[in-house]
Amino acid sequence: MRPIHVSFQVIQVNDNYLKLKAGYLFPEIARRVKAFSDSSPGVELIRLGIGDVTEPLPKACRDAMKAAIDEMGTESGFHGYGPEQGYSWLRESIAKSDYQTRGCEISADEIFVSDGSKCDSSNILDILGPGNRIAVTDPVYPVYVDSNVMAGRTGEANTLGRYNGLSYLPISADNQFVAEIPSEPVDLIYLCFPNNPTGAVVTKEELARWIDFAKDNEALILFDAAYEAFIQDDSLPHSIYEVEGAKDCAIEFRSFSKNAGFTGTRCAFTVIPKNIHGKAQNGDSVCLWNLWNRRQSTKFNGVSYMVQRGAQAVYTSEGRKQVKALVDFYMNNAALIRTSLLEAGFEVHGGEHAPYVWVNVPEGMDSWGFFDFLLEKANVVGTPGSGFGASGEGYFRLSAFNSRTNVETAMNRIASIRWSK
Numbered sequence: 368m369r370p371i372h373v374s375f376q377v378i379q380v381n382d383n384y385l386k387l388k389a390g391y392l393f394p395e396i397a398r399r400v401k402a403f404s405d406s407s408p409g410v411e412l413i414r415l416g417i418g419d420v421t422e423p424l425p426k427a428c429r430d431a432m433k434a435a436i437d438e439m440g441t442e443s444g445f446h447g448y449g450p451e452q453g454y455s456w457l458r459e460s461i462a463k464s465d466y467q468t469r470g471c472e473i474s475a476d477e478i479f480v481s482d483g484s485k486c487d488s489s490n491i492l493d494i495l496g497p498g499n500r501i502a503v504t505d506p507v508y509p510v511y512v513d514s515n516v517m518a519g520r521t522g523e524a525n526t527l528g529r530y531n532g533l534s535y536l537p538i539s540a541d542n543q544f545v546a547e548i549p550s551e552p553v554d555l556i557y558l559c560f561p562n563n564p565t566g567a568v569v570t571k572e573e574l575a576r577w578i579d580f581a582k583d584n585e586a587l588i589l590f591d592a593a594y595e596a597f598i599q600d601d602s603l604p605h606s607i608y609e610v611e612g613a614k615d616c617a618i619e620f621r622s623f624s625k626n627a628g629f630t631g632t633r634c635a636f637t638v639i640p641k642n643i644h645g646k647a648q649n650g651d652s653v654c655l656w657n658l659w660n661r662r663q664s665t666k667f668n669g670v671s672y673m674v675q676r677g678a679q680a681v682y683t684s685e686g687r688k689q690v691k692a693l694v695d696f697y698m699n700n701a702a703l704i705r706t707s708l709l710e711a712g713f714e715v716h717g718g719e720h721a722p723y724v725w726v727n728v729p730e731g732m733d734s735w736g737f738f739d740f741l742l743e744k745a746n747v748v749g750t751p752g753s754g755f756g757a758s759g760e761g762y763f764r765l766s767a768f769n770s771r772t773n774v775e776t777a778m779n780r781i782a783s784i785r786w787s788k
C-alpha cells in the first residue's frame with residue numbers, strides 16, 4: 368500500500384478581508400466593559416450602546432405569524448419556496464402604504480423583500496462594477512465601508528482608519544450632520560436618514576440638491592431609510608422618492624427591524640425603480656432592476672412565509688397602532704435622554720426624529736475618554752463617536768432602545784456625576 372500523502376496545497380483567501388479595521392469598535396467596548404465589571408463586581412451596568420430594539424414584537428405581527436404556522440401545517444395551506452422577490456401581497460401592501468399614499472410612484476414589482484437591510488446594502492455591490500468612485504459620510508454606519516473593503520473596492524486603510532479609494536464626506540455640527548455636496552465627481556453615494564449614528568435628518572430641499580448632483584454626475588444614491596418611522600415632523604421626507612427625480616437615480620433600503628422590532632425576526636425590503644440604468648463595459652445601458660432580480664433569483668430564496676405574513680400585519684390598522692406605540696415609546700426615551708443631558712449642560716444632537724442621541728463629549732476628553740468616564744462614574748455604556756469614523760471623534764452615541772426604567776436610572780446617574788464634579 369502506498370502511504371497517504373498529505374497535500375500542502377493551500378487555498379487562497381480573500382485578501383480584502385485582511386484590510387478590515389473593523390471588528391475593533393464593539394469588541395473593544397466589550398473588552399473595557401468586562402475589565403470594569405471584573406474589577407467592580409456587583410455593579411449594575413446600563414447599556415445604551417446597542418442599536419437593537421428591546422420591546423416585544425407587536426401582537427398583530429405575532430398573531431399573523433402564528434396563523435401562518437398553522438396554515439403551513441395543513442395540506443391546502445402549505446407553502447414551499449416562495450417567490451425570491453417576496454410574496455405579491457406583501458409587495459402590494461408596501462408599495463401602496465409606504466409609497467403610493469405618500470405620492471411616490473413606486474409599483475409593487477419594484478419592491479424586493481429580503482431578510483435585512485444590512486444584507487441588501489452590502490449585497491447591492493454584486494451588481495455594481497469595480498470602477499465606481501464611492502462616497503460615504505464620516506462618521507458612518509460601518510457596513511457601507513466594510514462591504515466595499517470586502518468586495519475589493521478600496522485600498523488599504525491609513526492611520527485614521529480611512530480607506531484609500533473612498534471619498535469621505537465629513538459631517539459635524541457645522542453642517543447639521545448633512546454632508547456637503549462632493550466637490551469631486553463620485554458614482555455611488557451612501558446616504559442614511561434619519562441617520563445612524565448621529566440621529567440627524569434631511570429636508571426635501573437638501574435631498575433635492577443630492578438628486579441634482581446625482582443626475583448631473585450620472586451617479587447612484589444608495590438611500591438607507593431604516594429609521595423613517597421615527598420621523599415626527601410631517602414635512603420631512605420618509606422616502607427619497609418623495610423628492611422629484613429620485614426615481615432616476617436612487618435605490619432605497621427599508622427594514623421592519625427598528626419600527627416593528629423585527630431585528631431577530633428578519634424582514635426588510637429594497638426598492639429598485641425600473642428606470643435606473645448603469646453602464647456596461649461595452650458602453651451599453653443596463654437596467655439595474657434586471658440585474659438585482661437576477662441576483663436575488665440566483666443567490667436568495669426569499670424570506671419565510673410566516674415572517675412575510677408578520678410583516679404584512681404591520682400594515683393592518685391594529686399593526687399600525689402597535690408600531691406607532693413602539694416608536695412613541697422609544698421616542699419618549701430619546702426625549703428623556705435629550706432633556707436630561709441638556710439640563711446637565713451637554714450639547715446634544717439628534718434624538719428628535721431618530722432613536723439616537725449624539726452628544727458632544729465634555730472639553731478635555733476624547734470619545735474613548737468619555738466612554739471610560741461614563742462607565743466608571745455612571746456605570747452607563749454608550750458608543751464612542753470615533754468608532755464610526757475619524758470625524759466622529761469628540762462625539763458619543765446614546766441609544767433610546769432600552770426600558771424606561773433603565774433610561775431614567777442612567778440619566779439620573781449622569782446628572783448626579785455632573786453636579787458633583
Ligand SMILES: *Cc1c(COP(=O)(O)O)cnc(C)c1O
Nearest residue numbers: 483484485508563593622624635
Ligand atoms: C438597524 C439598521 C438597519 C437595519 O438592518 P436589518 O439588517 O434590516 O436589521 C439598516 N441600516 C442602518 C443604518 C441600521 O442602523
